[in-house]
Amino acid sequence: MKLNIKDKILLFDFDGTLVETEFLAKKVVEQYFAEKQVSQPLFFAEMIVGRTWKAATENMVSHAQHLGIALESADLLRTEFKKRYRDLFVTGVKLIPGLKECLPHFKAEAKFVAIVTGSERDEVATILKAHGLDDYFQRIWAFGDYKSSKPDPSPYLTAMRELNATVEEILVFEDSIAGMESAVRAGLSFVQITYEAHAKKKDMRALMVIDDWSQLL
Template identity: 35%
Template structure:
């Protein structure tokens, strides 16, 4: 188990694929919506959109479709399918509650830093009764440049009044790792649908198999002299 270079003074969470097991739902919704309109979007193409803001994801999918189908029509149908799935299939990633309990106990600040918009974040948190446990949310609309640009994480560190180098970022996507590492954060990746390349691994302080392992790393570093 790799030790973080500094004692953490704040923990910043990505949302999709890190707090919530939503990436598989997004994937299935997009692929199914395309199939219903007579198009095939390979899983490999969808995986390239993970961690990107919706505008960038739509542009990438539009490039694959080649203009034969208005991307906004596809996106709307996929969004409708996703909302239907979320109503019955939204699940927390194992270990989220344990990390939140530990953060409260140690009185370390934390926040969500996501490419999703505030309405989506609020909807997801309400669905699992976590709204009151995330006081700080940095979402689409709070920054000019989205991940993989460092601005979202710099904005979060500023809001929490913590030096970025003393913040831990928890990310599941390559785009998120790039954003956090460029902002100078200690980045722990918990891969979801996409495994990190060697280049992405080199940007991480640690690549963890799950959030329970992340909590062990955080506890170990905070207790170390």
């Protein structure tokens, strides 16, 4: 597939778009609720996809209350999930296929290449460095850099404002429903990556839909 990125500002989501981490987060949540013998662990695990730990845990507690399920506070859940997640990702996170081969082309052709994510900055930096990819990205907008998490448009609006860029200049790469909605609400065009199973359904608003990065080679 041919994608015109000449002189574009490329903004990449991180989890599920560049690296295979969404399944780790879901695994952490599922295992936790299974251990606590809380019903519907998969239902709660789906709430983490495309969201920050803060937004996800607040969502979980709110939904649990409606279902009559007693949970720990969102703060305690977030601390526990992040600890378990870090224990898993330090053992090795894989890249989405084809990414390493595409990045030199992106860097050479695009005007600016950056990451806009709900993950913690140190988590992103650790994974990028481990794979030798830190030099390909000129900026990282991470958790704490914007007001509200995806699907709110705040992450992309923050990046656009700080870059003094127009919507026409920017192309977003996303995998999750929350992430794609964030891009759309910011008025931005996006490419959908469907590699990780939770977002296999094609979003008709996408400029292009790819399974993984190898399709752009």
